[in-house]
């Protein structure tokens with residue numbers, strides 16, 4: 148852990164500053180879960196980088212200091228676990244468990260299996276399917292351009308990420324981009340927000356008085372579980388019909404099934420199903436929301452937009468969805484993604500629970516204590532980042548190449564988390580984001596990106612943080628407004 152501090156100098160929970168609460172419920176009623184991250188950032192300003200919260204009977208220490216956050220994130224799975232509350236809400240909903248919620252030995256086994264399935268060779272084999280999804284996005288926006296309609300940015304980008312992840316996860320061409328039908332996405336969209344809301348609910352009213360919303364949620368869980376089980380049956384059939392797939396699985400589900408079939412894997416089809424569901428949930432909103440924020444920030448920064456557009460039109464001169472090679476050349480676009488995630492991290496907080504007594508800085512953290520990391524505080528601070536409020540993709544580049552510049556931003560901004568539980572989908576997410584941006588910037592000229600009232604989009608947190616109400620108008624590149 149941190150530099151040793153003698154026990155007598157350690158601060159205890161009760162010694163910490165923090166917002167005043169009320170008896171029994173503590174700070175619970177001060178929390179609106181849809182803007183929790185903004186509230187935590189504000190409290191960081193008032194009480195400093197370590198403060199306390201009482202959430203009913205639960206106690207939490209909030210961390211805003213990036214070094215302490217990194218220390219805690221790296222001390223997993225032995226020092227910290229994901230919270231028992233998350234596990235309780237997830238299980239009560241009837242959702243199957245996967246690597247995101249797992250802990251201890253189960254997590255180790257599941258993480259190994261998931262990482263094997265994310266092997267770069269496998270993701271490369273999947274690239275043509277991703278190009279097809281890119282093409283479908285292009286067609287959808289071409290239609291909008293021709294009809295002169297406004298694009299609901301969030302909704303279209305979710306279709307893109309659902310199709311991309313479904314292709315990777317199940318080898319299924321789900322194709323929500325070309326359909327306006329009632330799709331699995333509708334059910335998935337209910338689950339994330341509900342999990343998050345229930346974690347912070349002062350009283351579990353749904354147990355005694357289920358609302359219409361609660362019943363719709365229960366229905367969605369049944370639908371999603373049935374869909375995932377159906378995908379597993381199909382995957383098993385494919386493996387049986389073509390045993391060569393065991394050597395070269397063509398999607399993540401097949402790779403997970405093969406890994407589960409290994410002797411002593413300790414994994415069964417239920418755990419495979421839980422991980423397929425986890426991929427869908429963890430890979431959908433996160434990537435779509437980051438893309439929506441990136442398009443908004445580029446529109447606000449015309450010089451960066453011009454530079455990103457020039458790069459895309461040089462690398463993808465034929466306007467086709469980029470190959471693996473071309474994706475690797477979109478360095479400026481990648482820097483825009485990193486800069487977007489610094490300013491608008493879609494996971495702006497990360498909650499953990501201590502498994503043993505430990506220390507963070509000069510604070511004693513007893514076993515069982517919840518620790519909430521506030522990810523954006525230092526990434527937006529002038530103390531750490533020069534002109535922190537400015538959208539400046541250059542800070543991620545050295546000589547036009549990413550990955551060579553040991554900038555402060557890279558150390559401090561941790562949009563994918565850190566340590567052993569860092570997001571296993573991060574490279575895939577970057578590839579997907581570069582694919583969508585290449586489609587947009589090679590084929591279209593953006594005419595406008597705005598909210599209905601023209602104000603800065605509100606940040607809404609529902610486990611992932613999204614911009615509210617962003618709309619976009621585009622024109623096909625090379626076709627004049629009158630044509």
Ligand code: HEM
Pocket residue numbers: 220246247248258261312425426427429430431433434437493494497562563564565566567568569570571572573575576
């Ligand atoms: C821009 C897109 C994304 C962002 C910002 C993001 C962010 C994160 C963050 C912050 C975590 C928690 C890490 C930690 O606790 O240290 C996480 C975990 C995870 N993410 Fe992502 N993610 C993205 C895309 C994806 C995609 C595309 C997938 C899969 C298809 C994915 C799968 C996962 C999984 C399975 C975990 C749990 C890992 C574990 O607990 O061991 N994510 N992600």
